[in-house]
Amino acid sequence: MKVLEEGLEPTHLSVPDPKSGASANFAIRATLLKCHFRSENLTLCDRMCDFYGMQCNAPKRGSKADKAKVSIHEGSRFLPVFDSRKRKVRGLVIRKEKFYAQMRVTIASGQTRAIRVPLDATRLDDAIIEAEKKRTEKHSGEIHLPGHRPQFSKLVEEYTGSATFKGKKEGTQQNETQSFKRWIEHLGGTRIDWIEEKSLTRFRDNRAADGVTNRTINLDMVAFNNAMKYAKERGWLKTPPRVTKLKEVAAPRRQLITKAQIDSIIEHAGTASKNFKLLRFYIRFLYSSGCREQEAVKIRRADVDMVRGVVHVGSDGDTKNRQGREIQFNVSLREVLSEILEALPPDTKWLFPSPQRGKKDIHAKSLRESFYASRDAAGLGWVGFHDLRHYFASTCVMAGIDYMTIAKWLGHQDGGILVAKVYGHLNDEHQRKAAEKLNF
Numbered sequence: 001m002k003v004l005e006e007g008l009e010p011t012h013l014s015v016p017d018p019k020s021g022a023s024a025n026f027a028i029r030a031t032l033l034k035c036h037f038r039s040e041n042l043t044l045c046d047r048m049c050d051f052y053g054m055q056c057n058a059p060k061r062g063s064k065a066d067k068a069k070v071s072i073h074e075g076s077r078f079l080p081v082f083d084s085r086k087r088k089v090r091g092l093v094i095r096k097e098k099f100y101a102q103m104r105v106t107i108a109s110g111q112t113r114a115i116r117v118p119l120d121a122t123r124l125d126d127a128i129i130e131a132e133k134k135r136t137e138k139h140s141g142e143i144h145l146p147g148h149r150p151q152f153s154k155l156v157e158e159y160t161g162s163a164t165f166k167g168k169k170e171g172t173q174q175n176e177t178q179s180f181k182r183w184i185e186h187l188g189g190t191r192i193d194w195i196e197e198k199s200l201t202r203f204r205d206n207r208a209a210d211g212v213t214n215r216t217i218n219l220d221m222v223a224f225n226n227a228m229k230y231a232k233e234r235g236w237l238k239t240p241p242r243v244t245k246l247k248e249v250a251a252p253r254r255q256l257i258t259k260a261q262i263d264s265i266i267e268h269a270g271t272a273s274k275n276f277k278l279l280r281f282y283i284r285f286l287y288s289s290g291c292r293e294q295e296a297v298k299i300r301r302a303d304v305d306m307v308r309g310v311v312h313v314g315s316d317g318d319t320k321n322r323q324g325r326e327i328q329f330n331v332s333l334r335e336v337l338s339e340i341l342e343a344l345p346p347d348t349k350w351l352f353p354s355p356q357r358g359k360k361d362i363h364a365k366s367l368r369e370s371f372y373a374s375r376d377a378a379g380l381g382w383v384g385f386h387d388l389r390h391y392f393a394s395t396c397v398m399a400g401i402d403y404m405t406i407a408k409w410l411g412h413q414d415g416g417i418l419v420a421k422v423y424g425h426l427n428d429e430h431q432r433k434a435a436e437k438l439n440f
Contacts, residue, residue, distance in 0.1 A: 078102075078116065081124065089124070092131050099124075101131035103138055149236060152187045152195065152227075156180045159230045171294065179223035182207075192231055200224070200243040214246035221245055256394055257387045261380055262287055268377040273370035275355050281340050282352055282367055286385060288333040289313075290392035290410050293385040297364050299351045301344065304337055311337065313411070327409050397423040398430040 078093040078100065093100050093116065100116040117134050121127035150158070159165055160180070165173065186203045187195065200221075207217045221243065228240035266283055269276040286296055295313050303312040311333070314324035327333070340351060350363040368385070375383045389410070396406045403416030403424075412418055 081127075083124065089128060091135070092127060099127035099131075101134040103135060105138055149191050149193045151189045151191055153184050153189060155192050155227055155231055155236075156184060158234075159227045162230065164230060175219065176223040176226065179220040180227070182220060183224055183227075192228075192236060195241050197241045197243055200241060204243060204246065208246070214248045218245045218248065254387065254390065255382070257380075257383055257391050259391075261378070261383070262388070262391065264378040265371075265375050265380060265383065269370070269374040272373040272377040275367065275370050276374075277343070278352060278355060278364070279367055279370045279374065281336065281343070282364075283371070283388065284332070284336040285340070285351075286388040287391045288330065288336055289327050290389050290396075291327075292389065292411070293366075293368075295411075297350075297352050297366070300349050301341065301351060302349065304341065304351065306334075306337070306341075309334065323411070323413070325408060325411050393419060394423055394426050397426045400430075 076095070078095045081089045081092045081094050081099070083089055091102050093102050099119040099121055101119055102114065102116050104112045104114050119127050119130045119134070121130045160173075160177065165176070168176075183203070186206075187199065190199075204217055204221065207220065208214070225240070225242065228237065228242075231237045232240055262283065266280050269279045269283075273279050282296065285291070286293070289296070289311065291299075291313055298316075299311065299313060300315070303315055305311070309329040310326045311329070312324060312326055316324075329337070344351070345353070348357070348361050350361070352364045352367075354362050354364045371385065375381060393406060393410060396409070397403075397419070403419045405416075406419050407414065407416040410419070
């Protein structure tokens with residue numbers, strides 16, 4: 001609107017602005033108390049009364065209408081917080097009556113970003129104190145960082161595809177894979193930062209209720225912890241959830257197999273297994289060398305040195321402790337290796353080639369099925385491949401060989417401590433019986 005002059009100087013009046021609530025200055029040329037407008041002939045008092053009438057009809061601040069307006073436009077927004085003196089509280093915002101601490105953190109990529117951390121406080125003074133604690137946690141690196149938080153199933157998928165997992169032995173990978181299947185069934189699609197310790201405890205207790213041994217349950221827990229460790233390395237978690245392992249009950253001392261029982265299994269292999277020739281060589285090699293089951297099937301023809309009288313075990317580093325070793329020939333070991341090398345077909349490089357290898361030259365994966373059939377036929381269902389390793393170790397101890405040498409042949413890295421712990425009583429008993437034979 002335009003003001004028409006009537007010959008007087010302009011006078012400045014302060015009139016409230018209906019949009020911002022602040023005061024706005026209007027220069028109005030008027031004649032005392034009267035002004036004329038181009039469109040209509042109204043006095044200044046008439047215009048101001050009309051303006052204030054509009055203000056009175058507007059909803060008052062704090063009224064239900066005003067609150068409804070705020071809830072529609074500001075309910076989902078983060079709003080600044082003011083103290084009792086109308087001063088803005090730095091680093092503190094509110095949304096839907098909940099306080100948030102606002103700060104900048106450095107994420108895994110090295111960049112910084114603003115985050116809002118929800119607070120538990122419901123009063124302003126408590127929120128200020130709690131926000132300050134969150135800033136302290138940020139500086140110490142303990143605050144929960146923002147970013148990608150995969151579900152547990154996705155974590156397992158990424159972990160099993162990582163170099164960390166693939167660098168483990170094949171048997172370890174298979175065992176962890178089986179454990180992860182059980183964990184995924186239990187946790188479902190739970191995000192890793194929402195997994196609670198009580199959920200882990202429930203998994204552990206359910207497994208125990210199903211009759212699973214404590215050792216097997218602890219192996220499941222180890223697999224879970226390995227996945228959580230990977231998540232921590234990726235920066236997805238600061239403090240992964242953990243649960244206390246169960247106390248493992250010491251396994252009862254196994255009965256030592258005798259040479260006569262081993263010979264009985266070898267004899268029954270002729271009728272119980274179609275691979276009886278290979279199985280017989282395999283059994284004789286195990287009890288003569290002390291090798292583990294999977295170490296033996298991976299020995300190559302070139303690993304046998306008949307001139308030096310040694311066999312190389314784990315030449316490719318594929319052993320339990322990832323270190324190869326040499327086993328010097330004893331009479332029985334030299335005899336069985338000579339027979340194996342003579343009977344080997346010329347088209348294989350393995351000491352124990354797979355009976356189903358076809359055109360591919362691969363070693364036998366396992367001879368357990370044939371072995372179990374033979375031992376059952378002999379009435380020795382309790383015997384396993386590891387009993388043949390025990391037979392080798394116990395025979396060495398009773399022969400008076402020092403523990404360190406035996407440990408090297410077995411592939412132990414403890415200098416004979418385990419051998420002394422497990423088989424030491426045999427040496428004492430053997431010496432006692434030998435002393436009883438003396439008569440001066």
